[in-house]
Amino acid sequence: MRSGVKVTIVGGVFAVVASGVGYGGWNLWNGLNGGGGGGGGSDTGGVSAQSAPKKTGPPDAEEIERTAREFLAAWASGNALTAAQLTNNAAEAEPMITGYSTKAHVTEAVIEPGEAVGAKVPYTVKATVEHGGVSKPLTYSSSLTVVRGLTTGKALVDWQPSVVHPQLTKGTSLVTSEASAPPIKAVDKDGVELTEEKFPSLKGVLAELRQKYGSKAGGVAGVELAITSSDQGIPDRTLLTLTKGRQGTVKTYIDAGVQAAAEKAVKRYDKASVVAVEPSTGRIRAVANNPAQGFNTAFGGAQAPGSTMKIVTAAMMLDKGLVQGAGSKVECPATVTWEREFHNLKDFDLGTTTFQRAFARSCNTSFIKPVKPLGAEAGTALGETAKKYFGIGEVWETGVKTWDGSVPASSGAETAAAYIGQGRNQMNALTMASIAATVKAGAFRQPVIVPQSLDDRALAPTRHLPAGMAATLRQLMAAAATGEGTGAQAMASVSGVKGAKTGSAEVDGQGDSNAWFTGYAGDLAAAAVVGSGGHGGDSSGDVVARVLNAR
Incomplete structure (x- = not known):
């Protein structure tokens, strides 16, 4: 803005104080003297706002300065109605501005506007919050944007809750009161x-x-x-x-050492999430996201898991007798057709090979072609296996809010896609870490972050894998983590008995695939997803390895 303006609340009575060049001693908001109307005041020297022609196009610099100045002054004067009418959504703005004093109990505040950048005007608020005879200072920065009103043509503040405080969003409020829960x-x-x-x-x-x-x-x-x-x-x-x-x-049940490693690992990538689970107990040892603030993608995300889903597909194939074990012969052609054509990465072809090698090399066609003989049953078999042995589809009461995975029934080409982790399958780092932990332990144990004794909440029942299935799945994951396996490079630094599975999941409109990786070593399993990370053995594999090495 061209000159400094301060609006202040003193002793609970809102007043306006001007400083700097150009404003002299007159009120910043001409509505305080009875001039101007609720639809947006004007200091155009006697020209009626009603008689002025309707303007179009973006607001000019003078309109931006005037509108911001009048809005801030009306807000500071305690005139919520006037301030709200200087926005393009008075119905939502008025109660939030009113609540600044009545609910948030702000008793003093000074607003210091900065230089406008285009139509955006930043400002700093230095406030005092008082409740029950106790007061504390509060300082924060926010901004407003001035836009052209669609119906009036007037310059108005584009109303967003963040105008009042940068962390406010639709459906939220600032409230000072006894806390809803003890610290x-x-x-x-x-x-x-x-x-x-x-x-x-x-x-x-x-x-x-x-x-x-x-x-x-x-x-x-x-x-x-x-x-x-x-x-x-x-x-x-x-x-x-x-x-x-x-x-x-x-x-x-968090492990501070593993948590620290997880926090550090995800920071290496722009969009990354990881969860670590102890297979023997289901206890969650770490959860981390980058960015760290906002939505907890590791616990609440819902994304196609790519070829990490082949762990569950392999379990289904073993359960249905489509393969007998790791040494069973399967075909791995470059492509296979199931209403549409499905390809291996770069159309590689292993010919007739073992089930173990097909898993280690992540051959898509080996996990589609053998399933076709199931017919209509193929559309539900994967989801049934996911629930029966891995608890996907149960309600997980971990102690905090989580989303617990989905493998819905499918048909046609969508069924084929589901078996390689595409289609409508949706997982997150928590559910994939749990799947790896289930293989390692030979039993599904519902993940938990705090003891059940805190609230006697119901946990999903433990599910034991048949001994032969568990042994075969561990053999498959060991092959993927060593030798020519797609996870070998990522797991090279991880010591002890280990297993892994890579994955990449295509996302509509996204250039690079999401990278997935899940694995275990010792009594720790982890899974990570990196947005647009490409091949799972690279970015997400690096995250998982760093977490496993912290055990």
Whole structure:
């Protein structure tokens, strides 16, 4: 903006203070003197806004400055109606602006606008929040954008909740009150404290644990300014603590060392998620995402898993007697047709080979052609196997919110695609880590991040794989992790008995495939997905190996 403007709230009474060149001593918002209308004030020196011709095109620099100045001044003056009418969505803007004082309990604030960049005007807010006789300072930066009103032609603030605070979104509010849950001290399996500062990927998880278990952990709630959601399933996000209350301690199954390795590993790639699970117990040892903030893709993502799904396909083939073991002979032609043509990577052809080698080399056609004789049953067999042996389709009560995978019934070419991890199959790093853990242990144990004793929640039942199936799957995954296997290079640094499976999943409109990798070593299994990461043995394999090496 061309000159400095400060709008301030003093002692709960909103007032306007001007500074800098060009504004003198007159009110910044001419509506404060009775001039101007609710549809957007104008300081054009007596020219009626109603008589002016309707403007078109982007707002000019003068309109941007004036609109931003008038909006900020109206907001600071406590006139929520006027401020809201200076936006292009007054119905949504007014209650949020009103709530700044009535719900958030902001009693003093100074807004300092910066230089406009095009139609965007940044500003810094230095505020005081007061509740129950306790006050604390709050400082943050946000911005607004000025646009042309579609119906009025006036320059208006493009209303977004982030205008009031950058972390506000539709359906959320700023509220200062007694916290909805007591604070917690979350600790790992050995009692090491877990904080979002040290482990950024755990921020959302820690908020969920607090919301769900804070009252069970012996704590006492304090007073906080928080972002609350109209969705009761979304935990509050604390912005400012006025009184701390008393912490309760929540023990998790996270391993701080493995978590640290996971956090570091995903940072090597722009979009990456990883989960580590202990096969013998199902306990979640690590979860990490890059970016760390926002949606927890590792637990909540729903994406085609590519050829990592061949672990489940192999189990189905063994269960249905389509193959007898790792040494069974299968065909691996370059292509196979099932209503459409399916290819191997670069159309490689192994001819007649063993089931083990087809798995190790990730031959698509070897996992499609033998299934065709099942006929209509082929459309449901994969999902039945996924649920029967791997718990996919059960409800997983891990202790926090997760999405637990889906292998729906299919038909036609979609069925063939499903057997190589495409089609409508959807997984995430958690479910694929669990699948690898199930193979290693010979039994599905539902993943958990906190003890069941905290809330006596129901867990999906343990499912044991037939001994012969488990042994064969381990043999297949060992072959993929060594020798000519597609995961050999990634797993080369991992010691001990190990197994792996690579995958790449094509996504419509995305140039490079998503890279998948799942594997195990010792009593730890992990799975990772890297967005647009290409071949699973490269990016996602690197993430998994780094996590397994932290065990």
